[in-house]
Amino acid sequence: MTSPKHTNDTNRRSQDTDVWKELLSCTWKTPLGIIGVSLTTISVTLIIIGLICHLTGLISDHYFFIFTFLFLPLMMLFGLALIPLACYFRRKKWFKDSLININHLQINLADKQHRKGIVLFLILSVINLTIITLVLYEGYRFTDSSYFCGVVCHEVMDPEYSAHQRSPHAKVPCVSCHIGTGSNWYVQANLSGIRQVKAIISGDFNRPITAPVEHLRPARETCESCHWPDKFHGKKIKEFVRFTNDNQTNPQIQEVALHIGGRNPVTDEFEGIHWHVSRNITVEYQALNKKRTRIGKVRVTKSGGTTEEYSTSNETPDEGVTPEWRTMDCIDCHNRPTHIYDQLEQIINFGLFSKKITPGITGIREDSITLLKTEFTSRNEATERIIPNLLELITKRHGKDFVDENKKEIVRSGTFLLEAYLNNVWPKMKVSWGTYRQHLGHLYADEGYGCFRCHDEEHKTKSGKLIKQDCDMCHDEPE
Ligand code: HEC
Ligand code: HEC
Ligand code: HEC
Ligand code: HEC
Ligand code: HEC
Incomplete structure (x- = not known):
């Protein structure tokens, strides 16, 4: 026989558990709860699929990457946050309608069911948080990389990205100069980053991108972390x-x-x-x-x-x-410490000096200048035209026989010119020879570049x- 007190206790306990069960299971049934649960489940499933595709190298598209590593985890977090919110509203409603006694909704550590529930909750939370942290960290590292800056905004940043890749700072990530360390600058840069993304989507940005950059982080802070x-x-x-x-x-x-x-x-x-x-x-x-x-x-x-x-x-x-x-x-x-563009004559001089342009072909310097100054409508057109055009120009100068005899050399010179063109000209972004000039020295003093802006007596x-x-x-x- 059980004492009346004992029965009372058991009753109360099972009632508690029932109320909890009721509350939790009802959560699925509220609209908010349904959204939360579905968002979380769908995001987690997609993240896992995405992670597998990424790790096996099945998909390497960067939009896919952003979707998997930034968008989905945020959706998952959002979904997770909705679930307790749904519970909370339901509980509040019950209280208001006096459907339950507040004592029934307390966590009772002496209750085995409750303990089980808590342990399950903790385990699931740890798993969730680990996945989210891992995935978000990957995403964060990715947005911090030069690749992200240069390639995701491909058309817009292509000139800067490729100039950077050939510069002495190729191994210095974009953020080291443009953002620097410190959360303060990171937030600022991301805010302006959001503005930039908006601008890129709407196509509302300057072509070429204007220099100087007005709000660059003070150079003494960034450059001096490496140069003294x-x-x-x-x-x-x-x-x-x-x-x-x-x-x-x-x-x-x-x-x-x-x-x-x-x-x-x-x-x-x-x-x-x-x-x-x-x-x-x-x-x-x-x-x-x-x-x-x-x-x-x-x-x-x-x-x-x-x-x-x-x-x-x-x-x-x-x-x-x-x-x-x-x-x-x-x-x-x-x-221009890293977005270094060549000057037209300088790169042709370099070609002749390094014999990548064959100096023995009389007139090739003049023809090279003409060729690089041609305004092609696109980089594709230039890729198709530069070598044939050089062959034509040399044919005009020296005749067909000469060209046939020296074809290999001319094509080699043309290849150098094409590379020079592709390193410096982006018709869509209106970046061409001389768009961005250096201030070192005084070669372009007439245009206001260099030391003679002040050193002019x-x-x-x-x-x-x-x-x-x-x-x-x-x-x-x-x-
Ligand atoms: C070594 C430092 C450094 C690194 C690394 C660097 N930049 Fe810059 N960047 C600059 C400076 C300095 C300017 C400002 C030029 C000016 O004010 O005239 C600039 C300007 C720019 C501009 C404005 C247009 C222009 O050419 O002036 C863009 C866009 C840009 N950087 C993108 C990038 C991207 C993308 C990367 C990474 C791929 C990158 N930068 C890496 C120093 C750097
Ligand atoms: C008054 C203009 C001027 C300022 C300001 C200036 N530099 Fe220079 N710097 C030059 C010139 C000119 C050279 C030599 C030309 C070259 O290397 O192309 C040079 C060379 C350098 C070199 C290469 C040195 C070597 O031995 O090869 C580094 C690195 C450098 N500067 C870093 C900096 C840093 C960092 C700052 C800011 C703290 C700075 N400079 C400020 C004009 C300047
Ligand atoms: C993360 C480190 C780092 C930062 C930040 C950095 N640099 Fe450099 N810088 C380097 C390295 C590495 C080299 C290459 C040295 C070499 O090749 O001998 C270099 C080379 C240079 C050179 C010599 C280039 C040449 O033609 O030899 C100049 C000038 C220079 N940096 C200026 C700057 C300026 C200006 C800034 C700030 C806008 C800056 N650097 C920021 C690491 C850095
Ligand atoms: C305020 C400093 C300054 C003064 C003054 C100055 N130069 Fe220069 N000069 C430079 C710098 C810096 C460079 C290197 C440019 C570079 O690294 O690309 C240079 C490069 C040169 C070059 C080689 C590049 C070229 O354009 O062929 C010549 C030649 C030259 N200077 C001649 C002169 C003469 C002549 C004077 C006197 C009238 C003079 N400079 C006065 C700073 C100066
Ligand atoms: C914003 C203006 C400004 C620019 C741009 C500028 N300078 Fe100067 N520079 C000055 C001033 C001001 C002085 C100091 C004059 C004095 O006290 O006699 C000076 C002094 C100098 C000195 C003498 C320093 C000493 O030993 O006392 C050199 C060398 C010099 N500049 C080189 C350059 C070179 C090279 C460049 C271009 C790469 C350049 N400057 C660009 C303003 C400038």
């Missing part, structure tokens, strides 16, 4: 090779010994070209146009806070531009001190 201006010193010799149309075989070679400077280990003073970014010195300037190719006032602040301000005679900004002070950093000279302080243009300040006097 204190360590630059001495000179760097650069060689410049030039041919002319009349002289394709004997180049004029100019060696320039650049005073890259940095900290002088003897005097501990900063000097030379990297003086602008040395400790204790701040150089600021006001750009008069968006491209920063016209510079108005320049201000130098030295240690101790003494400042000097240089002005120039024409400081009227372009329409719509309000001059603002910008602190000079690496990007003001190294604006026109920028003066009130006391008449100039930003000088003496050749031997920046490099040994060229011979």
Whole structure:
């Protein structure tokens, strides 16, 4: 015989369990619950299928990747979150309608059923969270990769991606310069990333993408995580090779010994070209146009806070531009550290110098220039036309027999020109020869690029001190 108290207890316990069961099973029946359960189940199934396809290499499409590793896990999380929400609403409704006694809906650890339920819940949660974390981590790593930046927005970023792939920074991921470490920048970049994705979908972006990038992370933070201006010193010799149309075989070679400077280990003073970014010195300037190719006032602040301000005679900004002070950093000279495009004549000179373009074929330099300047409507058209066009041009010059005899050499030269074209021209993005220029040096000073934006002997302080243009300040006097 059981005591009345005992019966009471058993009753109460089974009643508790029943209410719980009722609540949980009812959850499936509410619309919210159904959505939650279906979303979770479908997402998990698809993720598992996707994971298998990905791991076995069956599908490597990047849209598929984004779908599996970013979209589905988010859907799964969303679905999971709906389930307790559905429970909660149901419970609230029951209370309101006084259908149950609140005591029936408490977790009772002494109850075996409850303990089982909790353990099951914990196990399932751990499994779910592990899957989600793994999958989201893969997704996160993927969005962080150069491949994602360059290839997913294929058409738009193709010029930057391929230039980056051939540069000294090919192994440096896009995010190291464009985002940098720190969650703050990551969030900012992703916010602007979302704007960019929107722009790409709607086709509402500039062609070519405008440079300079206005909100690039301060270069001193990104570049200096790898390069240390204190360590630059001495000179760097650069060689410049030039041919002319009349002289394709004997180049004029100019060696320039650049005073890259940095900290002088003897005097501990900063000097030379990297003086602008040395400790204790701040150089600021006001750009008069968006491209920063016209510079108005320049201000130098030295240690101790003494400042000097240089002005120039024409400081009227372009329409719509309000001059603002910008602190000079690496990007003001190294604006193309990784998206480096060739200059048309320079790449042809390189071809002749390396004999990838056969210098022995008279007139080939001129024909190469004509060919690369041709405005093809697409990269495909260029791929089809460049070699045949070169054969035609050389035929015009030297006749059919000559071309037949030297066909191999001409095709080889054409192949080099085609590669040069594909590395530099994207008609759809309106990126062509000279679209993006460097600020290092002064070859394009006429167009406002390079050091002579400030070093023009026109920028003066009130006391008449100039930003000088003496050749031997920046490099040994060229011979
Ligand atoms: C070593 C640093 C560095 C890396 C790595 C890098 N960038 Fe850049 N990128 C820059 C700088 C600096 C600019 C700004 C150029 C300017 O202001 O004139 C820039 C500009 C751009 C622009 C604007 C258009 C242009 O050419 O100026 C795009 C688009 C871009 N980068 C995409 C990418 C992508 C995609 C990757 C990875 C494949 C990448 N970047 C990797 C430094 C970097
Ligand atoms: C993650 C590290 C890293 C970051 C960030 C980085 N660089 Fe570099 N940089 C390198 C490496 C590695 C090289 C290649 C050195 C070599 O090939 O000898 C290099 C080479 C260079 C060179 C020499 C190129 C040449 O033609 O020899 C310049 C200039 C340069 N970086 C400037 C920059 C600037 C400007 C930034 C910031 C926008 C930057 N780097 C950011 C790692 C980095
Ligand atoms: C006033 C313009 C200017 C500024 C500002 C500047 N550089 Fe340079 N830098 C140059 C020039 C010019 C060279 C030599 C030309 C070359 O290497 O193509 C050079 C060379 C370099 C090199 C190659 C050195 C070597 O020994 O090959 C690196 C790396 C570099 N700079 C990094 C930086 C970093 C990082 C910053 C920012 C902290 C910076 N530079 C700021 C003009 C500048
Ligand atoms: C935004 C303006 C600006 C630009 C752009 C600029 N400079 Fe300067 N530079 C200055 C100013 C200002 C001084 C200091 C003049 C003085 O105090 O005599 C200076 C000084 C120098 C010095 C002398 C440093 C020393 O040892 O005291 C060198 C070398 C130099 N610049 C090289 C370059 C090179 C190379 C470039 C282009 C790659 C360049 N500068 C671009 C503003 C600029
Ligand atoms: C403010 C610094 C600065 C001054 C002043 C300067 N240069 Fe240069 N020059 C450079 C830099 C930096 C380069 C390297 C460009 C590069 O790395 O592509 C260069 C490259 C050159 C080259 C080789 C590239 C080419 O265009 O053929 C020649 C030649 C040259 N300079 C001549 C001169 C002469 C002549 C003077 C004097 C009137 C002078 N430079 C004054 C900074 C300067």
